[in-house]
Amino acid sequence: MSQSMDWKAVDLTLPPPAQEPERQYYFLARCREQVERLREENGRQPTACVTTFGCQMNARDSEKLLGILGQAGFLLTEEENADFVLFNTCTVRDNANQRIYGRLGELNGYKRRNPKMKIALCGCMMQEPAVIEKLQKSYPFVDLVFGTHNLYKFAELLCACYESEGMLIDIWKDTDQIVEELPTERKYPFKSGINIMFGCNNFCSYCIVPYVRGRERSRKPEDILREIQALAEDGVVEVMLLGQNVNSYGKNLDKPVSFAELLREVEKIPGIQRIRFMTSHPKDLSPELIQTIKESDKICRHLHLPLQSGSTRILEKMNRRYTREQYLELAQRIRREIPDIAITTDIIVGFPGETQEDLEETIQMVRQVQFDNAFTFIYSRRTGTPAASMEDQVPPQQVKAGFDRLLKVVQETAKAQAAKYQGRVMEALIEEINEASPGMVTGRLSNNTIVHLPGGPDMVGKLFPVLLDECHGFYYTGHRVP
Ligand code: SAH
Ligand code: SF4
Ligand code: F3S
Numbered sequence: 001m002s003q004s005m006d007w008k009a010v011d012l013t014l015p016p017p018a019q020e021p022e023r024q025y026y027f028l029a030r031c032r033e034q035v036e037r038l039r040e041e042n043g044r045q046p047t048a049c050v051t052t053f054g055c056q057m058n059a060r061d062s063e064k065l066l067g068i069l070g071q072a073g074f075l076l077t078e079e080e081n082a083d084f085v086l087f088n089t090c091t092v093r094d095n096a097n098q099r100i101y102g103r104l105g106e107l108n109g110y111k112r113r114n115p116k117m118k119i120a121l122c123g124c125m126m127q128e129p130a131v132i133e134k135l136q137k138s139y140p141f142v143d144l145v146f147g148t149h150n151l152y153k154f155a156e157l158l159c160a161c162y163e164s165e166g167m168l169i170d171i172w173k174d175t176d177q178i179v180e181e182l183p184t185e186r187k188y189p190f191k192s193g194i195n196i197m198f199g200c201n202n203f204c205s206y207c208i209v210p211y212v213r214g215r216e217r218s219r220k221p222e223d224i225l226r227e228i229q230a231l232a233e234d235g236v237v238e239v240m241l242l243g244q245n246v247n248s249y250g251k252n253l254d255k256p257v258s259f260a261e262l263l264r265e266v267e268k269i270p271g272i273q274r275i276r277f278m279t280s281h282p283k284d285l286s287p288e289l290i291q292t293i294k295e296s297d298k299i300c301r302h303l304h305l306p307l308q309s310g311s312t313r314i315l316e317k318m319n320r321r322y323t324r325e326q327y328l329e330l331a332q333r334i335r336r337e338i339p340d341i342a343i344t345t346d347i348i349v350g351f352p353g354e355t356q357e358d359l360e361e362t363i364q365m366v367r368q369v370q371f372d373n374a375f376t377f378i379y380s381r382r383t384g385t386p387a388a389s390m391e392d393q394v395p396p397q398q399v400k401a402g403f404d405r406l407l408k409v410v411q412e413t414a415k416a417q418a419a420k421y422q423g424r425v426m427e428a429l430i431e432e433i434n435e436a437s438p439g440m441v442t443g444r445l446s447n448n449t450i451v452h453l454p455g456g457p458d459m460v461g462k463l464f465p466v467l468l469d470e471c472h473g474f475y476y477t478g479h480r481v482p
Contacts, residue, residue, distance in 0.1 A: 004441045005071070005183075007032060012162070013250070020152065020179045027155040028071055028183075031211060034162040035073035038083070038116070047082040048074035053100065054426025056278055057213075058243050060193040061151055062088045067183035068154050076185065083112040084118045084158075089125035091208055093380035097125055097449050101139075101223055108141050118161060120144035122151060126171060127212035130383065140167065141225055147171040152179035165338035174214045188431070188459030191274075192236045196224055197243035197263065202281065205319045205390075206351060207444045208382040209244060218243075218250050221257050225265055232271035237461065238429055239266065241277040247284035260292040267298050272428060274446070279306060283321045284328055294338050302448040305333060306346035307374075310365030311358035314351055317390070324361060342372035342417065349406055350379035350399030352390035359402045366409050372417040372447065373474075374410040378403055418449060419471045423482055428466045430459040448474040 010029035017023050038046045052062040065086060070076055074084060085107055090096040094344040104119075111117045121144050125131050126147045135142055144161040146154070149172040161168050178198065186192050198210050202217040228239055241262075243249060250257035259277075266275055277300045280289075282305055293299045308313050312323040322330075331343055347362060366374065378399055381388045428443030428451050441455035441465065451466055452475065459480075466478045 001155075006082050012208055016156075019318070020177070021181050024153065024155040024182060026285065027159045027312060027323040028068065029464065030159045031072035031155055031162070034159065034330075036124065037453075038162075039073070039345055042083075042116075042366055045073070045075045047077045047079070048072075048084040048085045048086070049077050049080055049082040050088060050131055051080065051103075052088045053096055054088075054092065054103045054124065055193070056240065057244075058088050059187070060242055061123070061148075062185045063186055063193075064151065064182055065154055066185035068158065072155070072158065080107065080337070081114070081117075083114070083116065084098070085110075086120040086122060089121060089123035091123075091125035091128060091131075091212060093339040093377060094382075095380070100125060104139055104142070107141075107262055111141055115457075116365070120146075120153075120161065122146045122148075124148055124209070124212040128208075128277075128383070129167060132169060132171065136169075138168065140166055140398060145169045145171070149173075149175035149177075152177070152182060157402065176215075176217065177225075178217060178219055180219075180227075186214045186236075188461075189235050191238035191240070191431075192231050193240045193242050193431070194224060194227055194231070195219065195243070196241045196246060196277075197249050200246075200323075201245035202245060203319060203384040204334055205317060205385075206379060206382065208385055211384055213244070214267060216245070216248065216252065217251050220253065221250070221262055221265060224262065225269065228266055232269055237272065238276065239272055240429065241266070241275070243277075244279060244282040245284060246277050247280050247286065250349050258288060260286065260288040263289075263292050263296070263299060267296055273298060276302065280304060282327050283305070285330060290337050292408050293319070293341070297322050301338065301341045301446070302344070302372075304344045304346075304445065305331065305334075305343055307362075307365065307369075308348050309351060309358065310362035311354070314354055317353060318348075318351060318387070324365065328365065328368060340447065342449070343369060344375075344448070345369075345371050345374040346375045347410075348377050348379050348475070349403045350394045350396075352379075352394065353392045354379075354394055354402075356402075359406065363406055364439050365411050366413055371410065373414045376403060376410060378409055380418035415473055417474075420473055421445075421476070422447070423468065425467050425468070426452070427463050428478075429463050430455065430461065432460060433457050451478045452476070453478045453480060455480065 007029050016026045050065050052058050052061045063300050089100050148158050149330045197218040199214040199216045203210050246259050249259040426445050430441050430443040432442050434440035434442050443451050464480050468476045468478045470477050
């Protein structure tokens with residue numbers, strides 16, 4: 001719809017349509033006029049930059065935001081001294097928030113030199129009332145603030161921002177809307193994320209995501225499949241299905257569909273060669289899903305299965321709804337059924353009440369499962385979550401010591417797992433030319449491991465069999481074989 005849009009057909013003398021996405025296309029046409037005016041005033045095409053913080057979900061949202069900005073007539077750039085700068089924020093841990101405040105100070109410096117510059121903020125952090133208060137008080141140079149639930153109205157908000165003075169704030173508490181068919185601007189021509197669901201209903205006791213992303217909503221399978229089909233026709237070979245808990249996909253649809261069923265439908269789409277997904281909650285991972293991965297030629301041999309803790313006592317306090325034994329049994333079953341699969345995980349250290357023994361259990365679990373990689377996080381107290389008001393928050397020095405010990409074990413198992421494939425031929429999707437070493441390209445194996453090999457720009461976006469010559473800790477060097 002966006003690429004072949006006939007802008008003259010949008011009649012701006014009429015009032016805006018009530019229906020979505022038509023309404024947004026109407027405002028986009030108005031944005032185009034504003035950007036054109038700006039171009040005439042400045043004597044150059046106005047630039048826009050979107051900086052993304054946080055997870056894959058935010059990365060995909062940013063592609064939608066860039067899609068709107070591109071269609072509005074901005075020249076897209078990664079330079080933050082652009083005419084329109086938007087930070088798509090994350091609030092999962094406090095350090096993410098602190099980074100935003102620091103970077104806002106820098107943006108203010110640019111704005112002093114370019115007073116017509118507009119600064120906008122959106123994403124998860126904006127769903128917190130305390131953040132909005134702080135912005136109003138201490139960051140008055142911000143022009144536009146919106147949240148996660150009204151992101152689809154970005155064209156309308158952008159338009160309003162250029163037609164008004166002062167800080168424009170529009171935050172919704174929740175929504176049941178899912179608006180399809182808005183323009184997007186993909187980062188990679190050959191791979192793309194696709195939202196299959198929004199929000200989360202799990203309420204893990206440490207986590208702010210359910211509060212800032214709202215209740216779980218699944219997109220209809222036909223909408224997802226149509227989007228992937230269009231992507232495949234546009235040259236995409238790898239898709240990443242995105243949701244906070246993909247294993248509960250489709251349960252609340254009028255016609256319920258399981259995640260495994262959705263995967264089997266995606267598998268049928270011609271042109272799609274690789275399918276990834278993120279994230280799997282262990283409590284909902286079905287035997288049907290394991291079987292589906294096993295039988296598939298396209299589903300990648302990589303499962304991200306957040307553990308969070310190896311102690312049943314802590315898991316219970318975290319409201320994860322599985323035990324240490326259940327996780328271990330699941331991981332072992334997956335390894336048994338799909339031997340080449342990489343299992344990666346997330347672990348939190350320093351959850352309230354975590355003792356040395358609890359951490360030992362986590363470390364032991366890392367050894368038992370032999371994770372291919374693990375993202376380890378220091379527990380961050382998030383206002384409004386049940387864990388924030390739990391007693392016995394762990395002192396920082398103790399957390400740091402435990403974190404470092406865990407990290408060492410994680411690195412050991414990751415290294416041992418990566419080394420397993422030396423001398424094997426595996427298929428790699430070439431993702432980019434290697435800027436640092438000319439004549440080299442970088443690819444990704446099905447199990448998510450990176451490989452560097454000799455090659456040129458014509459290889460990017462295609463799959464090649466690669467002999468994995470040497471393992472260098474977490475990545476390989478190799479060469480293409482016939
Ligand atoms: N939906 C995904 C995770 C989304 S958040 C899942 O359930 O697995 C990504 C990771 O951030 C989580 O897996 C968790 O390890 C970490 N995380 C979330 N809240 C956190 C907090 N308050 N402190 C530290 N880490 C946190
Ligand atoms: Fe947060 Fe748990 Fe939902 Fe993941 S499943 S987003 S950790 S509440
Ligand atoms: Fe962060 Fe929001 Fe993702 S809080 S991790 S950007 S869902």
